[in-house]
Amino acid sequence: MEYVEIKNSSASAKIALQGAHIFEFKTRDKDELLWLSGESDFLLGKAIRGGIPLCWPRFGNLDKNMPQHGFAREAIFELVDIKELNENLTEVLFKLKESKESRKIWDYKFELEVKFSISDILEIELKTRNCDSKEFMITQAFHTYFKISNISNISINNLDKKYYLDTLDDKVKVQNREITIEQEVDRVYQGVENDIVLKDLDRTINIKSSGSKSVIVWNPWIEKSASMSGMSSEAYKEFVCIESANAFEDFVTLLPGESTELKVSYSQED
Numbered sequence: 001m002e003y004v005e006i007k008n009s010s011a012s013a014k015i016a017l018q019g020a021h022i023f024e025f026k027t028r029d030k031d032e033l034l035w036l037s038g039e040s041d042f043l044l045g046k047a048i049r050g051g052i053p054l055c056w057p058r059f060g061n062l063d064k065n066m067p068q069h070g071f072a073r074e075a076i077f078e079l080v081d082i083k084e085l086n087e088n089l090t091e092v093l094f095k096l097k098e099s100k101e102s103r104k105i106w107d108y109k110f111e112l113e114v115k116f117s118i119s120d121i122l123e124i125e126l127k128t129r130n131c132d133s134k135e136f137m138i139t140q141a142f143h144t145y146f147k148i149s150n151i152s153n154i155s156i157n158n159l160d161k162k163y164y165l166d167t168l169d170d171k172v173k174v175q176n177r178e179i180t181i182e183q184e185v186d187r188v189y190q191g192v193e194n195d196i197v198l199k200d201l202d203r204t205i206n207i208k209s210s211g212s213k214s215v216i217v218w219n220p221w222i223e224k225s226a227s228m229s230g231m232s233s234e235a236y237k238e239f240v241c242i243e244s245a246n247a248f249e250d251f252v253t254l255l256p257g258e259s260t261e262l263k264v265s266y267s268q269e270d
């Protein structure tokens, strides 16, 4: 599978052309940020298990005409530009436009741009433009797999008092403290406009999003982990997904010519 490798004085990264999918990101003085399954086979037409899959133009599987999480994560993007802005910052730009295949699944003309800024902070911008003569609706997500020391060591902070849909029993609940994970978790938090903090033993990751109000927190736990493609039964201990998204009622409608941007940044401290 073709990928771009970026190295500057602050960080290094690998980004596949399939899905504009970043699957490695490491700053000079920290451990790898992203979890990548040891069972990822990097086959074309199959999303990489780990890193940051881009879910677009749908998050989830509510749209029966669309593959789960949309088609972008399996599409080949064009590498438009790599800019070395200074010794600590490199920008990489990818683009995807409609094709015969995409029009069979989703009959619209669009332009999707993904810009990665690689420095001691990882920033990603996902810009959707409606190039059609009719309006369309999207949901989307950065489906980020964070590499962690162990699932029992982490907590996810700043989501207390937020409502979430627990997709395991389809009930709406309220978060009343920081999140710790001791079983399967698959939740869509709504109305989130603040930063989220992932605390692990030896590092803290700050997640800042804009253009979105939903956040998905996911860990498959033992049984699901064993049954999923590209994942071993022990994998659930090694990652947690915290996904900045426009999902469920937080969808975006674009009129002809309009565009929208979803952005995220991940910074780390000890």
Ligand SMILES: O=P(O)(O)OC[C@H]1O[C@H](O)[C@H](O)[C@@H](O)[C@@H]1O
Residues within 6 Å of the ligand: 068, 069, 186, 187, 216, 217, 218, 228, 241
């Ligand atoms: O296996 P995938 O299609 O990559 O989906 C993996 C997971 O993605 C999200 O986080 C969803 O909330 C989960 O329900 C889903 O299982």
